[in-house]
Amino acid sequence: MSQPTAxxxxxxxxxxxxxxxxxxxxxxxxxFKDHWTEITSALQRLSLWQVAVVLLLGISxxxxxxxxxxxxxxxxLPDFKLRQGMDNAWSGTFGNVVTLGAGAVPFQTWYxxxxxxxxxxxxxxxxxxxxxxxxxxxxxxxxxxxxQHRWLLANTTGVLxxxxxxxxxxxxxxxxxxxxxxxxxxxxxxxWLLRYLxxxxxxxxxxxxxxxxxxxxxxxxxxxLEDKRRCLAIFALHALKLFLLFCxxxxxxxxMGLTPLRxxxxxxxxxxxxFLSNALPNVAGMGSIETAFLLLYSSFLPQGEGMxxxxxxxxxxxxxxxxxxxxxxxxxxxxxAALPSREG
Numbered sequence: 604m605s606q607p608t609a610x611x612x613x614x615x616x617x618x619x620x621x622x623x624x625x626x627x628x629x630x631x632x633x634x635f636k637d638h639w640t641e642i643t644s645a646l647q648r649l650s651l652w653q654v655a656v657v658l659l660l661g662i663s664x665x666x667x668x669x670x671x672x673x674x675x676x677x678x679x680l681p682d683f684k685l686r687q688g689m690d691n692a693w694s695g696t697f698g699n700v701v702t703l704g705a706g707a708v709p710f711q712t713w714y715x716x717x718x719x720x721x722x723x724x725x726x727x728x729x730x731x732x733x734x735x736x737x738x739x740x741x742x743x744x745x746x747x748x749x750x751q752h753r754w755l756l757a758n759t760t761g762v763l764x765x766x767x768x769x770x771x772x773x774x775x776x777x778x779x780x781x782x783x784x785x786x787x788x789x790x791x792x793x794x795w796l797l798r799y800l801x802x803x804x805x806x807x808x809x810x811x812x813x814x815x816x817x818x819x820x821x822x823x824x825x826x827x828l829e830d831k832r833r834c835l836a837i838f839a840l841h842a843l844k845l846f847l848l849f850c851x852x853x854x855x856x857x858x859m860g861l862t863p864l865r866x867x868x869x870x871x872x873x874x875x876x877x878f879l880s881n882a883l884p885n886v887a888g889m890g891s892i893e894t895a896f897l898l899l900y901s902s903f904l905p906q907g908e909g910m911x912x913x914x915x916x917x918x919x920x921x922x923x924x925x926x927x928x929x930x931x932x933x934x935x936x937x938x939x940a941a942l943p944s945r946e947g
Contacts, residue, residue, distance in 0.1 A: 623703060627889045635914070641907030642914055645859040649915075653858040660851050661919030662927055667844035668692040671735070672711070674836050675728050678827060680720055687718055690938055693931025695729075700925050703886055708733070717939045726816065727823035732837075734784045737881070739841035741777045744770075744878040747871040755871065759902050766875070773882045783817075785824045790817050848920060849873040852900075855915045861908045872899050888921065 635642060666689065673688025691714050698710030708729045715725035748755070748770070759766065782789040797813060800806045828834060853869040856862070864872075876895040883891035893913060900909045 638907040642911045645911035657919045663847045665692045671840045690935035693928045696928035697932040723819045727819040737777045744874040747874045855912045
């Protein structure tokens with residue numbers, strides 16, 4: 604009886620997640636309602652080929668994520684194919700949305716396990732992929748900020764005056780995450796701190812699990828960092844992924860004929876938007892991006908124009924990507940079904 608129950612529960616959770624996503628979308632539309640005339644007018648200026656370009660840029664993000672997965676996993680599974688890397692990326696994207704932000708690594712780890720990678724190693728590699736992504740986000744935003752900080756400071760008002768403090772806080776969080784994964788000294792400190800968890804069975808089990816994961820992270824990070832060419836390839840793919848993603852708002856502004864911002868200015872604002880969204884709460888990837896986008900662009904675009912750009916940006920980078928990931932996840936499961944089953 605438990606076997607039929609599990610799929611039903613899984614479908615029920617997925618349905619609940621989709622309903623939450625629909626409700627959040629409704630909230631965003633409601634917030635935009637006072638500017639709906641401006642938004643629809645701006646969207647109507649787009650030609651079919653312009654929409655296609657923006658949507659293709661959005662799809663490039665998970666495709667390059669798949670390339671990153673392929674590069675990372677091939678270090679442990681030499682026969683791991685590029686198509687499997689793409690399947691893994693679609694699984695992570697789909698899992699992240701349908702579990703409201705909690706399922707990317709579990710979905711990807713299960714896929715890699717079915718491909719022949721031990722569960723612990725899979726969790727370690729996907730965690731390191733996430734750390735490489737966050738590190739690239741930090742470096743990208745930092746470079747953009749160093750190159751254009753005078754322009755930004757001269758044109759920001761209100762709450763954006765607190766941007767340096769927010770930047771420093773998020774940077775510290777990302778650096779701490781990186782050090783936990785790659786620094787033996789910080790890992791030793793983390794092990795020492797875990798000794799002071801409550802002495803209940805529940806917390807001690809968590810302590811054992813976290814210690815095991817720290818060991819795996821240490822092993823996998825040392826192995827990966829020894830391969831400098833692989834690390835450079837991972838950083839290059841992440842940087843290209845972010846560059847193409849940050850091109851979307853610029854093209855939206857140009858295609859809609861809105862208030863002009865230079866290409867490098869949009870790269871700066873969008874990189875800071877993604878960077879600062881790490882400090883904001885979100886549900887399944889929604890909420891933090893929208894808040895950070897409107898906060899940063901409010902000094903440079905009229906409210907209606909900013910919402911128009913945000914609307915098309917999120918259609919391309921979120922809704923279109925999620926729809927594609929549902930199809931990609933379906934084919935990933937078909938590919939897994941053709942593999943020999945693994946027990947344990």
